[in-house]
Amino acid sequence: MRGAAEVTPDDGVPLQGALLQGALLHDDALRVLRSWTGPTPEQERLRVRYVWHLETHDPSAGTGADAGTGSPSGVFRDCVPDHLTASTLVLSHDGTRVLLTMHAKARRWFQFGGHLEAGDRTLAGAAEREAREESGLTLSVDPVPVHLDEHEVPFCRPGVAGGLGTSAGSDSSGGSAARPDSGEGVGTTDSPGEADRPVHHLDVRFVAVAAPDAEPVLSEESLDVRWWDVDALPNRDLTEPVRLARARVGARVGA
Numbered sequence: 303m304r305g306a307a308e309v310t311p312d313d314g315v316p317l318q319g320a321l322l323q324g325a326l327l328h329d330d331a332l333r334v335l336r337s338w339t340g341p342t343p344e345q346e347r348l349r350v351r352y353v354w355h356l357e358t359h360d361p362s363a364g365t366g367a368d369a370g371t372g373s374p375s376g377v378f379r380d381c382v383p384d385h386l387t388a389s390t391l392v393l394s395h396d397g398t399r400v401l402l403t404m405h406a407k408a409r410r411w412f413q414f415g416g417h418l419e420a421g422d423r424t425l426a427g428a429a430e431r432e433a434r435e436e437s438g439l440t441l442s443v444d445p446v447p448v449h450l451d452e453h454e455v456p457f458c459r460p461g462v463a464g465g466l467g468t469s470a471g472s473d474s475s476g477g478s479a480a481r482p483d484s485g486e487g488v489g490t491t492d493s494p495g496e497a498d499r500p501v502h503h504l505d506v507r508f509v510a511v512a513a514p515d516a517e518p519v520l521s522e523e524s525l526d527v528r529w530w531d532v533d534a535l536p537n538r539d540l541t542e543p544v545r546l547a548r549a550r551v552g553a554r555v556g557a
Contacts, residue, residue: 323420324375325361331377331386331425331506332356338447341546348450352504355384379417379458387503388429389415390443391540391547394529395514400544402536403436404526411536413543415505416523429508437527438519441510448550449507449543458501509547 335353340346359376377386391413392401402411414433422428430443518527530536532544 321361323422324378327377327418327422327425327428328356328359328361328375330423334425334445334447335506340450345450348452351452352386352450352506355386355504377418378420382501383499384502384504385417386425387415387417387505388425388432389413389505389507390429390433390441391448391507391509391543392433392437392439392441393509393511393547393551395512395516397511397532397548397551399529399531400535400540400547401437401439401512401516401518401527401529402540403524404528406523406525409525411528411530411540413507413540415507425506426508429506430510433510436521436523438521439512439516441512443508443510444550445508446550447506448509448546451505451507451539451543452502453505454500455503456500458503507543507547509550511551 332353335349335356338349340349356376359381361375375381376384379385389412393399394401400413403414404410405412414436415429416432416436418425418428419431422431424445426443426445430441433439433441433443518529520527532548535541535544
């Protein structure tokens, strides 16, 4: 039987190292989201929701049903039913176009993004890594979020065939705080029963500006990668985040 330091999850990172990196990512995400203010009432509601999620999966406090077992931080994909993801809206140098990927599983156009990994040091760093991997571009992500989005992802559950999760087991939070968006009093928690509901991605979105001569490269995770005019987006759900991204970098790109 191997010692705890020798046990490795599916990504090949030793368990104790994954625990430490999860704690560091958790602390960075919590710092970023506590210091950010949502640009709309709905965005602020989501910010509070994300902060609550992280506070109820606090590695330093040992909270959560799986505390100490490899997934107490709430940031990795083996935390169900909810975990953070990070993504990047890649704008053209002049702000008139956005680079999108045709997601192989969802079969829809999205910004680049995905799960946080044990090698990521920061939330923004995870978003930048995903964007570089999926677009082939050298990018620098603005470290301040531009948009949040919580959405259901039926195919993202550990142990489900075709899912994105890679490790067995699940994380059902043992926290006692009520979900801030539940509309109910204390006692509404991520209970074991709630852990059986579809997985939700708590996506934190950042922005990057591509170089004028940027030539994207198709990755194995995408069916297509293409520039789209910001006034002719193929996915209406991207309207608000693209608008906020352009407003963030407008002074630089003349948008």
